[in-house]
Amino acid sequence: MRVLFASTRGSGHFHPLIPFIDACTARGDDVLVVAPPGLEASLAAREQPYRIGGEPPRDELTRVMKRVLELAPDEGVSLMTTEVFGRLGVAAMLPALEEVCRTWRPDLVLHEAYEFASVVAAERQGIAHARVAVSAARFSRSTDALLATVLEPYGPGITERLRTSPYLTRLPASLDPSPYAVTHRYHEPSRPGALPDRWGGSAEPLVYITLGTEAGAMPTATALYRAVLEAVSGLPVRILLTAGRGTDLRGLGPLPPHAHVEAWVPQADVLGSASLVVCHGGSGTVFGALAAGVPLVCVPLFADQPANARLVAGAGAGLAVTPTGGPADDSAVLGPDDVSRIRSAAELLLKDPSYRARAGRLADEMRATTPCRELIGTLDPHS
Template identity: 30%
Template sequence: MPRPPGAPRGWRSLRVLMTTLGAAGDHLPLLGVARALAARGHGLMCALDEPWRTRAEALGLEAVSLGPAPVVVQRGSMTRPVEGSIAFLRRAVIPRVPAMVEALERASRAHRADVILGHHISLGAPWAARRLGIPWAMACVAPASWTSLEQVTVYPGMPDKDRYSPRVMRGAVALGKRVTNALVDPLLNRHRRALGLPVARGTMFNEMFSGIVNLGLWHPVFRAPAADDAPRSTVCGFVRPPELLVADPRPGARVRAFLERGAPPIVITLGTSVPHAAERFFARALSWCAATGTRAVLLTGGARVDPSLVPPCGIVEAYIPLEDLLPRASAVVHHGGLGTIAAALRAGVPMVCVPHLHDQFDNAARCRRLGVSVTVHRRHRGGLGAAIARVTGDPSFRSAARTVQAAIAGEDGANRAAEELERAMGA
C-alpha cells in the first residue's frame, strides 16, 4: 500500500485484524479506531458478530463473521450487580473462546495480519496471536478494567466514595482478582488444554495486559494515567462513533417538531446492555415526567414501552444518535455506559446515572466526582425524580459539564490509538 500524504519517512503499512464482542458500547469505539487506521493507510479486517459485521462493511471495512453467537438471556445472576460480570463471562464469553480462536486464525491467515487488535474481553485474541506467532494489542473501552491502587475504582457492591484507603483498595483489587481467577481459570484452562496451550493462573487479567500496547479509550479527565498502570498502557481519549449506521441518522420530523416547540427535554436511555431492566426503568421515568410535566425524549433501543405510560410531554423513539440529540437536551438519564457518558460530556450536558452492571458503577462514580452527575441506585424508587430535579435545577452541574466539554474538545481518541499502535509496531 502506498505511503499516505504526510506519513513520516520509514512509514510502513500494517495489516490489522480487529475483533470485539458485546454491546454497542463495545463495538463503536473499536470500529472508530479501525476507521482511523484505514484512513491512515493500513489494511483492516474486522472479525465481528452479526449484525456488526454488516455494519462494519457499511463503513467500508472488510469484515468476517466470528461465527454464531450464543443466545444468552439476561436473567438470574447475570442481572445482579455483584455477580453479573462473572456470570456474563462464564455464560456468554468463555464458551465461545475455542470458536473465536479458530475464526481469528482463519481470518488472520486470509488477511495476512501483522497484528490482532482486540477488545479487553476478546479472550481468544491473545491465544490466536500466540498460536500464529504475531503480536496482539488490547483496546479497553472502560477504565474499571485497569485496576489501580492510585486511582479510586468503584466495583459493583462498593459504596461510591471519593477516596478509599490504600489498604481497602488493595483488599478490593486482590479479592476481585482472586474470585475472578477461581471462577474463570478452570473454564479457560479447559479450552487452553484443548488448543494445545499450557495451563495458566490468572489467565484473564494476565492475558488482558499481555499485548504490545494497552489502549485506554477514554479521556485523561475521566481517568488519568496512573503510576501503577500495567506496562505499555496509554490513555488515548474518547472515540467518537463512526458515521452512524442508519439510513437517516438525523432526528425525524416528529422529533424535530417536538424539540422546537418547547423547553429542552431530558433524554432517557438505557443503551443496549441492560435490556432486562428497561420496562421497569422506563415506567418509573415516564411516571415522574407525567407528574411534573417535564418534557422527555425516551430512547428505547427497541425495548417495549406501554404507550399508555407516555405523557403528552414525552416522545418515544427506538433510536436517535446522541450526538445529534444531546446538544438540545437539559440532561440525560442513563445506565452509566461509557458511550453515553462520552456523548454527554462532548455535549456539555449534566447526567443522572442509574448503574446496573459491570463497569457502570465505576463510570457513574467518575461522573459524580467530575461534578456533572448524580448517581441513583436502580432500586431507589423515589430517587430518580429527585436526582433529575437536582441536575436540571442546580446550575453547577451544567457549569461542570461545560468545563469538561471544553477540556475534551478537539480530542481524537481514534487517531491517538492508531498512532500508539503504529508506534508499538514500529510502523
Template identity: 30%
Template sequence: MRFLFVVPPFPGHVNPLVAVTAELRTRGHVVAWTGAPGSLAGEPVLPCGTIPLPPRPDGLQGFAALKFLWEQVLVPLAEAMAPGVEAAIGQFGPDVVVADQQAFAGALVAQRLGVPWATSASTSSDLADPLSALPKVAQWRADLLAALAERLGAPAVDPRFSPRLVLAFTTAALAGEGPAGVTFAGPALGARPEVDFPWQDVDPARALVLVTLGTVNTGAAFLAECAAALRERADRVQAVIVDPSGTLDAPGALVRPSIPQLDVLARAAAVICHGGHNTVCEALAHGLPLVVAPIRDDQPVIADQVVTAGAGVRLRFGRAKAAQLGKAVDQVLDDPRYRAAARRVAESFRAAGGAPAAVAALEALTGHCGLPAG
C-alpha cells in the same frame, strides 16, 4: 499496514472502533474485523464463531452477576471465537491485532501466533482494578483466564491488557490515572447509521432530557418512573425516551425504539442512563450532566466515576421512583456545578484527541507513519 480488529458481538464494544478504523483507512492502512456482526457498514468482516447469549437470571447482583458474566458469557465466547480468529489472522495477515478487552480470543490467539496485539478498552472499569479489595475473587478470575489460555494453547497472559498498548476511550479526568501503559484517547465519536427522528417535535423552549438504558438492557418499570418524573416537569423539560420494546406509555414524551444518539445529545440538557460506558462518555463529550442508575457489570464502576468527577448523581436502579428521579434531574439541571464538571471532562476528552490519537498510538506501536490515501 494491516490491522485486524477482534471484537465481541456487542454493539457497545464495536461503536468506539468504527471511528478508529475510518481514520486508519484515511491514513492509507488496511482494516478488517472479526467477531463483529455480519454486516458492519460495508466494512470487511471475516467469519468468527459465537455463542447464543444465555438469558441472565433476574436479580443477579455482586459476585453472582460477575460469575455469570465470566463463566456463562466471556469464557465460552472466547472458546467459540478462537478458531475463527486464527483463520482470520491466517487469511488477512495483519501486522497488528486490536483486541477488545472482552474478546479474549483475539489477544490469546495473537499471542500464540506471535502477532503483535493491542487492547481496545471499550470500558474503563477494569483500568480501576475493581477487584483489588477482593483478593479471592481476583484469584478466581485469574485462574479462569489461565485455564482458558491453556485450553487455547496460548501463553498465560492477561488478555485484557496488552503489554504493548492499551487504548482507553476515556481520560483520567473521568476514569482516574489507571495503570502504567494506558493511552487515554478519549471517546472516538464517528459516523453512525441514520435513524429517523421527529425533530419537528423538539421544543427549543424546554430542556431536553434523554432517557436511555443502552442497547442490551431492559427496564420497563424504570422507564415508566422516569416518564412520570419528567411529565411532572413538562412545563420546562421535554423527555426523549429510548424504549426498544415499544411498550412504554408516556404521554407528552418523545418515545422511540432507537434514536440518532449523538444528534440528540447535541440538543440535550441532561441524560438519565444506566451507566454504560459509551452513553456516559458520549453525554460527557457534549458537556451534559447525568443521572446514573447502574444495573450490573461495569456500570456501578462507571457511575462512581461520574459522581467522583462531580458530573452527576447516582441512584439505585431497582429502587428509583419518580420522586427521586425528579429530584435528581432538578439537581443536575439547576445546580451549575454539575454542568461545569461535565464540561471539564468534555475539555479533557477534546484534548485527548479521539480517533486520530488512537490511530497515532497504533502507528507508534508498529513504527509506521500513515500517509493519507491518494
C-alpha cells in the same frame, strides 16, 4: 498497515471500535473485522470486509445468562467475565480468529476489552495486539484478575501479556486514573447533526432518557421506561426517550405531550442539544454525555453501570440513584421511592449549574486527548 478488529456481539462492545475502523479506512490501511453472528447485520451495513466467527451453544449460553441476571451485580460481573466472555466466547471465536491471523497475517490486532480469543490467536502467531476500553480502567483491572483460569490453558503468560498490552480509553485521567503501564487516551471528533423539532418549537431544557442497547431488550425494559418517564414528566422540560429497536413501544402507554419516543437516534445529535441525560450508567452513554459536557442521572442496573455511576457522582458531573425496587410483593425494578429520587435528582441537576460546569471541564479534558486517527499511527509495529 493491516489491522484486524475483533469484538464480542454487544453493540456497546463493538461501537468503541468503530472510530478506529473508520480512521484506519481513511488512512488507507487494510481492515478486516471478525465478530460473532449477532453483529452480522451491523457489519453488513458497513463498507469494511468482515468475517463471522462462531457462537456458544444457545442452551448453555441461556443458562449462564439466566444465572448472571439472578446474581448480585459483582457476582454477575464475575460470572459474565469468566463464563460468557471467557470460556464460552473464546472457544466459539478462536477457530475463525486463528485462521485469520495465520492466513491474513495482520500487523496489528485491535480488540474490544472483553474479546479474548483474538489475544490468544495473536499471541500464537507473534502479532502485536492492543485493546480498546469499553469500561473504566479500574473496572477492567478488577475483571482482569479473573482471567488466569480462563486464558492460561491457551498458553502460559497470555493473561500478563494482555495486561501489559496497550490500553486505549476515552475517559480522561482526572476521572479514571489507569493502572495500565501503557495507556493511550483518545477522542473521536464529534460532528453532531441537527435534532428534528418534535416539540412544537418549545425552548424548555431537553432531557434524554436511554437504557442503551442491552437493557432495552430486557423483559423489564418497558416497565423501566415507564417509571423513568413518570419521574421526569412533571418537570418543565422536553423529553426524548430512545427505547431501542427491540422494545415494543406500544407498551409504554399514553405519553405526556412534551415527550417523544424513538427506537433510535444518533447519540451525538441528541447530546448536542441535551441539558440532562437519565440513563442506566452504561459506558457508551456515560462516555458520550461527558464528552459533550452533559450532566447525568445514572440509575445503575448491572455490569459496569454501578462503577460508572460512582465515577460520575464522584466527579460532580451528575448523581447516582441506585434502585431499591418495589415493595416485597412487587417484582418492579424501580419502585415509587426510586421514581421520587430520580425526579429530585433531575430537578437538582437542571437547577444547579455546577454539575454542567464540571461535566464541561471533563469534556474539555477529553477533547485535549489524541484524536483516534493519530493514535492509530503510533500503534503501527513497523513505525
